[in-house]
Amino acid sequence: MADDSSRKRKVRGRKIRSDRSKKEGRKAKKKLARKTPSASERNGDSPLSDPSDVVPENFVETDAVTTLRRRITGWLEADQPVHLIGPTGCGKTALALSAAAQRDRPVVWLNGDEAVDTAALVGDHAGGERYKESDQFVGGVSKQTEIVRERWVDNPLSVAVREGATLVYNEFSRSDPAAHNVLLSVFEEGVLERPGKRGADRTIDVHPEFRAILTSNDVEYAGVHRQQDALLDRFVGVHVDYYDAETEREIVKSHVDLADADVERIVEVMRSLRDELDLVVGTRAAITAAKGLAVFAGNGENGEFSDELLADVFMDVLVPKIAGEGPEDVSQLRTRIAESL
Structure with a gap:
């Protein structure tokens, strides 16, 4: 009786070990599946x-x-x-x-x-994913399987x-x-x-x-x-070229809270500079100038800004376009802006 009981306990122990190894293998596969990119992740x-x-x-x-x-x-x-x-x-x-x-x-x-x-x-390839699956069928005997998957993104x-x-x-x-x-x-x-x-x-x-x-x-x-x-x-x-004056005014107004008269003045100056200067003076320049004027002065009396402030602001906006050139070019730019006002 004692010998039979001992044999059964050993068999039961081997089965437990075998079940655990299979469970670990299943867990490893699930882990890899979670790591493998889905259609959206790819x-x-x-x-x-x-x-x-x-x-x-x-x-x-x-x-x-x-x-x-x-x-x-x-x-x-x-x-x-x-x-x-x-x-x-x-x-x-x-x-x-x-x-x-x-x-x-x-x-x-x-x-x-x-x-x-x-x-x-x-x-492109984004590296590989590697894992090992270990199965222990009987005591002292194990099997290891290494799986490598290449990941493409x-x-x-x-x-x-x-x-x-x-x-x-x-x-x-x-x-x-x-x-x-x-x-x-x-x-x-x-x-x-x-x-x-x-x-x-x-x-x-x-x-x-x-x-x-x-x-x-x-x-x-x-x-x-x-x-x-x-x-x-x-x-x-x-x-695609620059828009008409009406559209450019609407674009500037959509980006900054200024009186209509101020926006009209800014766009008028910007369009004048575009025609006169050998520089790219896009609608973005008018938006930047309007934002600066709103900060530096707010709305001026009667909805107008001084020409001096306008010249300063447009100078700051356009000077980066001639960065690295001499002081004569900077001075000439200032003069051209003043003339357009």
């Missing part, structure tokens, strides 16, 4: 945005803005990627985001610069083409043209190839609702690359 740092969340704050609707946006959305409906080109500070980015929101599809944002390469567009372009999102590629021409070779097959053949990705899912079929809006400064700006003609030939180019 998108990187959540590049998908709700269209209602991307509408720019203080976005102004005037006839000029609405007409231009309709051209953009019309080309998007025709399944054409739209390239917005124009001077800095004219509102290209806000217009692109507004047009993207109008489609009522998810929006993916991408900002171009010298660091953007193909991997930054389509995705999709970047904005891959997410946009797969999900049928609207890609807003800001400052497109600041990126190296070599990075944009992957766009050729996207716009021509409806397929995105992901260099570095292995397996059957190396390519992604472009979602039929995928669209792209790109913005670029004019080619004469510093840091702007000439893109390959084969790619530019697949875009529709919409030139």
